[in-house]
Amino acid sequence: MSALPLALDGYVRDWLDLLLRWLHVVAAIAWIGASFYFVLLDQSLRPPKEERDVADGVRGELWEVHGGGFYHVKKYLVAPPKLPDHLAWFKWEAYTTWLSGFALMVVLFYLDARTTLIDPAVADIEPWLAVLLSVVFLAAAWLVYDVLCRLLAGRELVLAAAVLGLVVLAAWGTSELYSPRAAWLQVGAMLGTAMAGNVFFVIIPAHWELIRAKQAGRDPDPGPGIKGKQRSVHNNYLTLPVLVTMLAAHSSFLYGRELAWLILVGLMLGGAAVRLFFNLRHGGRTIWAIPAAVAVAAAVVALVLRPDDRPAPPPGETIAFADVAPVIERRCVTCHATTPTQPGFSSAAAGLALETQAQIEARAEDVAAAVSARTMPLGNVTGMTDAERELVATWAAGR
Numbered sequence: 001m002s003a004l005p006l007a008l009d010g011y012v013r014d015w016l017d018l019l020l021r022w023l024h025v026v027a028a029i030a031w032i033g034a035s036f037y038f039v040l041l042d043q044s045l046r047p048p049k050e051e052r053d054v055a056d057g058v059r060g061e062l063w064e065v066h067g068g069g070f071y072h073v074k075k076y077l078v079a080p081p082k083l084p085d086h087l088a089w090f091k092w093e094a095y096t097t098w099l100s101g102f103a104l105m106v107v108l109f110y111l112d113a114r115t116t117l118i119d120p121a122v123a124d125i126e127p128w129l130a131v132l133l134s135v136v137f138l139a140a141a142w143l144v145y146d147v148l149c150r151l152l153a154g155r156e157l158v159l160a161a162a163v164l165g166l167v168v169l170a171a172w173g174t175s176e177l178y179s180p181r182a183a184w185l186q187v188g189a190m191l192g193t194a195m196a197g198n199v200f201f202v203i204i205p206a207h208w209e210l211i212r213a214k215q216a217g218r219d220p221d222p223g224p225g226i227k228g229k230q231r232s233v234h235n236n237y238l239t240l241p242v243l244v245t246m247l248a249a250h251s252s253f254l255y256g257r258e259l260a261w262l263i264l265v266g267l268m269l270g271g272a273a274v275r276l277f278f279n280l281r282h283g284g285r286t287i288w289a290i291p292a293a294v295a296v297a298a299a300v301v302a303l304v305l306r307p308d309d310r311p312a313p314p315p316g317e318t319i320a321f322a323d324v325a326p327v328i329e330r331r332c333v334t335c336h337a338t339t340p341t342q343p344g345f346s347s348a349a350a351g352l353a354l355e356t357q358a359q360i361e362a363r364a365e366d367v368a369a370a371v372s373a374r375t376m377p378l379g380n381v382t383g384m385t386d387a388e389r390e391l392v393a394t395w396a397a398g399r
Contacts, residue, residue, distance in 0.1 A: 010347075014346050041073060058077070061073065078220050097196070109131075115381045116179065117182045134189075137190055141170070146194075163234075167191070170186075174261070179379055184248040188241075188248070192242050195238055198231035205228075240268075252369070254267075257373065263305070273293070274294060277291050331377055333354055333355060365396055368395075371384065
């Protein structure tokens with residue numbers, strides 16, 4: 001089997017891409033926003049002042065002002081003496097984010113795996129196998145993470161180190177299997193699956209345990225709630241690392257590097273550090289050394305990764321546009337055209353047409369960077385050779 005049996009018309013895929021991506025982003029905003037808010041709330045609680053609240057088991061309270069009004073929020077140590085008539089749940093944001101994200105993986109990668117998921121220069125495997133492994137990795141991410149949480153319960157620093165080790169392994173392993181962009185997104189999808197698994201298998205069941213205990217007239221077991229809180233905090237720290245991979249489509253200058261997997265791990269660590277800074281700040285501890293260290297590290301990495309200036313052609317030797325035009329016509333225009341001939345595209349890929357000399361020269365540096373980093377053509381579907389890549393890069397440098 002050399003290809004998956006399903007395919008989408010390019011125009012249909014464009015609409016699915018837009019609508020699913022829109023849904024995915026909106027749901028992710030709601031999920032991440034709730035995570036940020038509730039961690040802030042939890043870290044900002046103050047001891048209750050009313051004796052009645054203390055007697056009712058209120059752990060802490062917080063006065064807030066927003067939207068032209070005041071809010072008074074209370075958190076109970078385990079559960080209130082009596083269940084309220086209405087409870088607001090926070091679960092569908094997580095479920096919708098994962099479901100829409102998986103649907104995007106199907107539409108953008110699985111149904112056109114030969115072009116978007118794999119790159120023969122990385123690993124020449126059959127598309128069906130690449131898709132199967134991708135799905136297996138998603139499930140394995142949750143299972144392994146969940147087992148680690150259970151085995152290392154109460155040892156958060158050791159657990160954090162173990163999870164980091166898994167992220168490093170996933171980042172390196174996927175880079176040896178998939179195209180650079182797909183590898184980054186696969187790691188993000190694995191972490192997102194673990195986050196959604198936390199909600200579905202741990203956090204929401206813990207909530208139900210509390211509710212059913214109160215409905216049965218017995219004292220709730222605080223254990224499930226404690227585990228739910230732990231997983232909720234884990235999700236909070238994973239939000240920014242996952243967002244990095246959601247933005248991967250715009251980061252070819254990074255994921256096209258030889259050690260792109262290591263760059264991804266560094267970005268994820270930076271994101272987790274930023275969350276640590278804000279979580280500590282919500283609790284009254286402001287450690288400016290954390291964002292300062294992240295900023296310095298980012299600047300150093302940016303300087304180290306700054307591409308060297310490509311040497312201009314030797315004196316007397318020039319590469320004319322006429323020499324480059326046929327290469328771009330054969331290798332790039334199939335996708336980057338007003339009416340692409342590459343299956344799966346109904347309009348110019350990324351909105352970039354390369355059909356005229358003016359269009360090509362206006363984006364010469366971008367084209368050269370993409371072909372030099374081997375991020376384009378996608379999956380090298382048009383068979384661009386190393387000599388052709390060097391020709392385009394040298395022409396762009398000598399303009």
